[in-house]
Each structure stands twice: as C-alpha cells, then as structure tokens.
Amino acid sequence: MKMEELKPGEIDKILEHAPICYIPWGSLEWHGVQNPIGLDTLKAHQLCLMAAEKTGGVVHPPVYCGYNTMKPHAGFKKTLEMNKETVQVLAQDTFEQLYDEGFRIIFVLMGHYGGEHMKALREAGFLFQEKHKDAKILLFSDAEIAADKGIVGDHAAGYETSLMMYFSPQLVDIKLLPKDRPITIKEDGIGGPVDPRKSTIEEGRRIAEIVVEGMVARVKQLIGG
Numbered sequence: 727m728k729m730e731e732l733k734p735g736e737i738d739k740i741l742e743h744a745p746i747c748y749i750p751w752g753s754l755e756w757h758g759v760q761n762p763i764g765l766d767t768l769k770a771h772q773l774c775l776m777a778a779e780k781t782g783g784v785v786h787p788p789v790y791c792g793y794n795t796m797k798p799h800a801g802f803k804k805t806l807e808m809n810k811e812t813v814q815v816l817a818q819d820t821f822e823q824l825y826d827e828g829f830r831i832i833f834v835l836m837g838h839y840g841g842e843h844m845k846a847l848r849e850a851g852f853l854f855q856e857k858h859k860d861a862k863i864l865l866f867s868d869a870e871i872a873a874d875k876g877i878v879g880d881h882a883a884g885y886e887t888s889l890m891m892y893f894s895p896q897l898v899d900i901k902l903l904p905k906d907r908p909i910t911i912k913e914d915g916i917g918g919p920v921d922p923r924k925s926t927i928e929e930g931r932r933i934a935e936i937v938v939e940g941m942v943a944r945v946k947q948l949i950g951g
C-alpha cells in the first residue's frame with residue numbers, strides 16, 4: 727500500500743479496484759520533550775495505512791511540510807516552519823499529479839493542526855476540486871474525524887502522545903516530562919485536556935481505531951454514492 731514500494735503493474739491493479747490515494751500530511755515540529763518531532767506525520771502515516779487496508783488504495787509517502795507551527799506560535803525550536811506558499815505549491819502539484827496518474831479519491835489526513843496551515847491546504851484542495859469534477863478530495867485532521875465520537879485532539883498531550891505510544895512505543899519516553907508541576911504550552915510546548923503523563927498504548931489504540939473508522943466511513947460514502 728505504500729506508494730513508493732509499489733511496482734507499475736501493482737498500481738494499475740489498485741487503480742482498477744480503488745483509485746484512492748491517502749496523503750499523510752504533517753510537520754516537523756516540537757511535540758514536547760517526550761515525543762519525536764515528526765509526530766504529526768508519523769501518526770498520520772500509520773492512520774492512513776490502517777485506513778487503506780480497509781478501503782484499498784495507496785498511501786502516498788508522508789509529507790513533512792508544516793506551516794503555522796510552534797516556532798512562530800510559541801518560540802519552540804526543533805521545528806521547521808515552512809512558508810504557506812511552499813505548502814500550497816507542493817499540495818497543488820501533488821494533487822494534480824495524483825489525478826494525472828488516475829487517482830480519483832484523494833484523502834489528505836492533516837496530522838498538524840495549525841489553523842492557518844489547514845486553511846492553506848484546504849484552499850489548495852478547493853482549487854483542485856473546482857477543476858476536477860470527476861474526482862473527490864477530502865481534507866481532515868485526525869482530531870476532526872474523531873470529534874463526533876467525543877475525542878478531543880491536542881498538541882503533544884494525552885491524545886497525541888498516546889497515539890504515538892501505540893504506533894511506536896520506542897519513540898516515546900514520558901519519564902522525560904517534569905513530575906512536580908502542571909504541564910503548560912508556554913513552558914513545555916504541550917497543550918490539551920488530557921495530561922500527557924497519563925498517556926497509554928491502550929488509549930492510543932482506542933483513538934486510532936475510532937479515527938480510522940471515521941476515515942473509512944467517509945471514503946465508503948464516496949464509493950457508494
């Protein structure tokens with residue numbers, strides 16, 4: 727399902743049955759001392775692979791290109807802040823090329839939630855949709871997809887840290903978090919309703935299953951109608 731690992735004939739077969747391409751789109755961004763900086767993208771990639779297993783289609787290589795990150799927002803390093811134009815040009819080229827290759831359902835899973843970043847991607851998606859009426863493009867963050875199931879996304883707190891622990895426990899070390907004070911955005915670059923020190927693999931699995939269920943439902947709606 728990983729697009730970069732497929733041979734031409736394998737892609738032809740997939741296009742015949744399910745011309746779907748998932749694009750995990752995130753950033754390289756500070757996610758607390760306990761998490762890897764690629765969290766947004768690593769998380770989105772794994773969720774896309776889980777969804778593609780259920781719907782068919784391919785998963786585009788993860789895109790590490792985030793705008794409106796923690797660097798300008800809160801002054802955190804270990805972050806690559808890209809330009810809005812870079813994000814949009816890369817998105818437009820990628821969407822157009824996937825269309826040219828025969829994909830007709832494009833699902834962009836936005837692992838990075840910067841409001842302006844998501845807006846930039848949605849603008850690119852809107853232009854694509856206007857141009858290609860015989861294709862469908864979906865753009866959602868993982869948190870948006872789980873929202874109607876009572877799950878609240880965050881930045882590097884209990885939600886994202888649990889997901890990361892589920893996908894790659896060896897990449898997370900919650901012992902690195904301070905033990906004797908509240909965790910804050912200002913001091914720790916972490917924000918959300920659930921304390922990251924309460925993160926568990928089980929919670930990550932629960933969230934992942936809910937998000938993937940939501941992704942699959944949205945794609946099946948398109949295939950069905």
Ligand SMILES: [Zn+2]
Nearest residue numbers: 766881882886
């Ligand atoms: Zn994140």
